[in-house]
Amino acid sequence: MTLPAIDIDNLTVTVDVNPVFSGLCLRLPPGRKMTLVGRSGCGKSTLLRCLLGFVPFTHGSIHIFGQELTADSVWQLRTRMAYVAQEPEMTAGRVRDFLEHPFTFAGNRHLRNNLAEVPTLLDRLLLSQALLDKEISTLSGGEKQRIALLSALLLDRAILLLDEASSALDPAAKQAVIELLRARQALTVLSVSHDQEWMGCSDALFDLCDIHSGSAT
Amino acid sequence: MNIIDIGVWRLAAGYLLLAVPLGILLWLRLPLLGQTLTAVARMTLQLLFVGFYLQVIFDLNRLWLTGAWGLVMIGVANLSIARGCRLRPSKLAGGLFLALLGGTLVPLLFLVFVVLEGAAALDAQYLVPLCGMILGNCLQADIIGLRTFYESLRQNEKAYLLSLAQGATLKEALLPFARNACRAALAPTVAKMSTIGLVSLPGMMTGVILGGGNPVTAIKYQIAIMVAIFSGTALTVILAIHLTASNNFTAGGTLDKSLFQAESP
Numbered sequence: 001m002t003l004p005a006i007d008i009d010n011l012t013v014t015v016d017v018n019p020v021f022s023g024l025c026l027r028l029p030p031g032r033k034m035t036l037v038g039r040s041g042c043g044k045s046t047l048l049r050c051l052l053g054f055v056p057f058t059h060g061s062i063h064i065f066g067q068e069l070t071a072d073s074v075w076q077l078r079t080r081m082a083y084v085a086q087e088p089e090m091t092a093g094r095v096r097d098f099l100e101h102p103f104t105f106a107g108n109r110h111l112r113n114n115l116a117e118v119p120t121l122l123d124r125l126l127l128s129q130a131l132l133d134k135e136i137s138t139l140s141g142g143e144k145q146r147i148a149l150l151s152a153l154l155l156d157r158a159i160l161l162l163d164e165a166s167s168a169l170d171p172a173a174k175q176a177v178i179e180l181l182r183a184r185q186a187l188t189v190l191s192v193s194h195d196q197e198w199m200g201c202s203d204a205l206f207d208l209c210d211i212h213s214g215s216a217t
Numbered sequence: 218m219n220i221i222d223i224g225v226w227r228l229a230a231g232y233l234l235l236a237v238p239l240g241i242l243l244w245l246r247l248p249l250l251g252q253t254l255t256a257v258a259r260m261t262l263q264l265l266f267v268g269f270y271l272q273v274i275f276d277l278n279r280l281w282l283t284g285a286w287g288l289v290m291i292g293v294a295n296l297s298i299a300r301g302c303r304l305r306p307s308k309l310a311g312g313l314f315l316a317l318l319g320g321t322l323v324p325l326l327f328l329v330f331v332v333l334e335g336a337a338a339l340d341a342q343y344l345v346p347l348c349g350m351i352l353g354n355c356l357q358a359d360i361i362g363l364r365t366f367y368e369s370l371r372q373n374e375k376a377y378l379l380s381l382a383q384g385a386t387l388k389e390a391l392l393p394f395a396r397n398a399c400r401a402a403l404a405p406t407v408a409k410m411s412t413i414g415l416v417s418l419p420g421m422m423t424g425v426i427l428g429g430g431n432p433v434t435a436i437k438y439q440i441a442i443m444v445a446i447f448s449g450t451a452l453t454v455i456l457a458i459h460l461t462a463s464n465n466f467t468a469g470g471t472l473d474k475s476l477f478q479a480e481s482p
Contacts, residue, residue: 089379
């Protein structure tokens with residue numbers, strides 16, 4: 001039996017004594033693409049941050065490929081996930097430096113050869129090769145989002161967490177991103193989006209306002 | 218010692234010079250008069266207290282008493298740094314104390330046993346001023362270093378969390394912030410070293426000259442103390458970041474926000 005990529009059971013998250021959600025159950029098999037939907041403030045981004053260990057949960061459990069997420073295991077589990085924030089925080093410098101930076105971490109050094117995929121990925125995401133030597137501060141919002149996605153894909157993780165990763169993209173760029181993700185059949189994607197086109201290309205939608213059960217089987 | 222002592226009345230007359238800044242404050246109607254007078258009163262009382270206390274320490278000249286005085290100074294510096302950084306003292310206390318202790322003790326012992334004449338320099342006359350100068354600079358460096366470190370982490374939390382999400386260890390994710398903090402903390406000492414003697418006579422040198430030493434001896438002391446200060450500040454900042462960080466991050470690596478004191482309205 002294949003272990004679920006993400007298995008969330010009876011999860012309760014409280015931020016500053018306010019419950020964000022409680023009793024959340026969600027199971028996502030490997031390779032499936034699920035989009036979290038629901039009104040603003042129902043905890044979609046919080047759930048992604050929770051999976052990365054940035055937001056503690058008060059109840060329930062999270063398993064990533066069968067391994068329970070704990071304060072100890074989160075460091076290792078982060079190397080199985082990649083994350084793209086809604087407004088990617090990029091430090092000053094060139095795009096090339098931003099893409100190379102994660103490979104300075106000891107846990108990623110063995111993946112450094114993945115940088116060879118950069119030209120191909122730039123093409124697939126409708127980005128110019130000349131972008132590599134540009135200062136990040138000069139990029140548009142859409143370019144930043146795609147560069148952040150490219151950086152996440154270079155890490156070759158099994159799970160991709162996307163928080164409104166298409167919000168600044170024009171239709172052509174959005175289509176390019178969707179096609180690129182759909183082509184990666186083994187990649188599990190859990191995304192947050194309000195975009196109808198994005199939702200239409202997902203294997204499953206999960207409404208966080210109705211959280212008692214959900215699966216993308 | 219051929220130093221001219223200052224009589225009580227002459228010292229009191231020295232306060233007359235305050236007429237200049239106070240006159241400027243009144244003329245410009247700056248709301249600093251009360252604060253200035255309080256500061257002058259505090260300075261006088263603190264220095265009187267320290268003067269009497271040091272007189273006792275110098276007269277008794279016991280190493281344990283000098284050491285106890287040093288520990289008290291480090292304890293006071295500890296609280297001043299937490300207040301200066303606007304961080305909770307309880308979240309910094311232990312680590313910061315050790316950082317100050319290491320940053321002060323290592324260069325001080327090096328000065329005493331390598332640069333000066335060993336056991337003879339263990340007299341309170343040497344230890345107290347040397348310790349005070351090193352500690353005073355460590356205090357400034359720690360305020361700048363810790364404030365830069367934790368404030369930049371708070372302001373750039375997304376970039377920090379991105380590093381964690383990309384698989385960085387805590388040390389790897391904190392490294393750029395520690396680097397910036399050290400740069401900010403050491404810059405004033407580097408700037409001071411590069412201009413020292415050109416625009417003003419530094420404190421140590423002035424003290425030796427006033428105490429009757431010749432300028433060449435004064436310069437040798439000044440060089441030794443500047444190098445000791447620089448090594449002490451570098452050591453205390455890196456230790457302060459390292460030792461306080463272990464207490465201010467969750468097991469998952471996120472910054473514990475209770476470290477920051479609520480801003481007063």
